[in-house]
Amino acid sequence: MWKSVAAAPADSILGLTEAYKNDPNPHKVNLGVGVYMDNTGTTPILQCVKDAERILLGVEQSKSYLPISGDPQFGRQIQRLVFGEGSDIITNDRAATAHSPGGTGGLRIGAELIKRFRPEAATWISSPTWANHRGIFTAAGFPIKEYPYYDAASKGLRFEDLLATLNQVPAGDVVLLHACCHNPSGVDPDEDQWQKIAAVAADRGWLPFLDFAYQGLGVGIEADRTAVTAFAATGVDFFVASSFSKNFGLYNERTGAITVVSPTAEEKNIALSHLKATVRVCYSNPPAHGGLIVKTILSEPTLEAHWRQELAAMCGRIVAMRQALVDGLAARGVNQDFSYIKRQKGMFSFSGLADETVAWLRECKAIYVVGGGRINVAGLTSANIDYVCDSIAEALRQD
Numbered sequence: 094m095w096k097s098v099a100a101a102p103a104d105s106i107l108g109l110t111e112a113y114k115n116d117p118n119p120h121k122v123n124l125g126v127g128v129y130m131d132n133t134g135t136t137p138i139l140q141c142v143k144d145a146e147r148i149l150l151g152v153e154q155s156k157s158y159l160p161i162s163g164d165p166q167f168g169r170q171i172q173r174l175v176f177g178e179g180s181d182i183i184t185n186d187r188a189a190t191a192h193s194p195g196g197t198g199g200l201r202i203g204a205e206l207i208k209r210f211r212p213e214a215a216t217w218i219s220s221p222t223w224a225n226h227r228g229i230f231t232a233a234g235f236p237i238k239e240y241p242y243y244d245a246a247s248k249g250l251r252f253e254d255l256l257a258t259l260n261q262v263p264a265g266d267v268v269l270l271h272a273c274c275h276n277p278s279g280v281d282p283d284e285d286q287w288q289k290i291a292a293v294a295a296d297r298g299w300l301p302f303l304d305f306a307y308q309g310l311g312v313g314i315e316a317d318r319t320a321v322t323a324f325a326a327t328g329v330d331f332f333v334a335s336s337f338s339k340n341f342g343l344y345n346e347r348t349g350a351i352t353v354v355s356p357t358a359e360e361k362n363i364a365l366s367h368l369k370a371t372v373r374v375c376y377s378n379p380p381a382h383g384g385l386i387v388k389t390i391l392s393e394p395t396l397e398a399h400w401r402q403e404l405a406a407m408c409g410r411i412v413a414m415r416q417a418l419v420d421g422l423a424a425r426g427v428n429q430d431f432s433y434i435k436r437q438k439g440m441f442s443f444s445g446l447a448d449e450t451v452a453w454l455r456e457c458k459a460i461y462v463v464g465g466g467r468i469n470v471a472g473l474t475s476a477n478i479d480y481v482c483d484s485i486a487e488a489l490r491q492d
């Protein structure tokens with residue numbers, strides 16, 4: 094079967110992690126991988142997750158199937174998290190949520206659902222974006238188009254170009270947007286810009302699909318929902334894919350959600366029926382454990398308060414490491430302005446390091462950065478920050 098088939102290309106970021114693992118250099122630093130790490134360089138299990146697991150161990154009576162869209166209480170809690178208590182979407186029962194295997198599963202189910210009813214649509218992705226966006230929507234059968242996003246010269250957003258392009262997107266096409274913590278750039282629109290983007294969606298009739306993979310890791314749970322709130326205010330149909338890999342640390346439990354928002358409760362009921370039909374033929378019903386953990390935490394005020402503290406600590410550490418990197422480079426006499434790193438949001442940062450510098454850092458210093466210069470700021474720790482700053486300063490002196 095496979096003799097005449099060429100091998101599929103390896104995932105470039107996971108390949109980088111393999112190379113890092115095999116590197117014998119004791120000073121090696123992994124700034125490539127997309128997981129949160131604490132100040133000891135490990136990806137921890139949150140204490141609130143351990144507490145929820147202890148509760149579940151006591152109360153779980155059965156491992157029978159969950160409903161197709163997951164536990165209904167999970168769906169209600171996710172809507173509260175995504176839209177905020179008292180949102181009109183919740184009060185008027187305008188959203189259908191299905192528990193999905195990770196954010197990736199949510200994106201794919203959303204894409205499959207849209208494809209059923211918009212077979213001619215294209216999907217527009219930001220330039221650049223998380224590589225899997227193209228893969229997921231291509232696999233669901235969509236032609237892919239790009240809208241301008243990141244400006245390498247100003248290290249900011251190409252907002253006028255972005256808006257002009259979104260003004261030309263045909264009605265019915267899908268526009269995939271990072272709701273916060275844009276991966277890979279770390280550059281997000283501000284509140285005013287989100288409102289303008291949402292107004293264009295309402296005016297032009299394209300379908301917004303928000304990828305909400307990092308809620309709580311940019312500024313905070315409430316502040317990070319600025320994009321969602323802007324689209325909610327327009328009353329249009331839109332989709333939100335949530336991931337609980339990063340903000341609950343549930344990477345290997347594959348826990349996420351897809352939420353379909355409709356203008357009315359009647360339309361939502363129709364959407365829900367097709368959402369379930371789509372899930373049924375993909376994986377039938379979701380894996381329970383991660384969703385039950387999230388549901389348990391969000392349903393119990395003490396546990397939720399604890400989760401909020403732990404999430405705020407992760408977010409705070411990322412902000413502190415951004416500051417330490419910028420200050421550390423300035424203290425070493427690097428005259429290039431890196432202050433934009435402090436303005437970026439979330440785990441990722443377009444560092445502005447050229448590909449030759451990235452290659453030199455890897456070969457000579459065992460510091461692993463993704464091609465294009467994306468760094469995971471959470472890979473920096475108080476133990477490696479000086480080594481990283483020394484190495485970058487040395488690399489830039491050689492330029």
Ligand SMILES: Cc1ncc(COP(=O)(O)O)c(C=O)c1O
Nearest residue numbers: 127195196197223276306336338
């Ligand atoms: C932008 C973006 N969307 C979605 C995901 C998917 O997350 P999950 O691991 O929950 O599938 C990621 C993970 O890295 C991501 O960066």
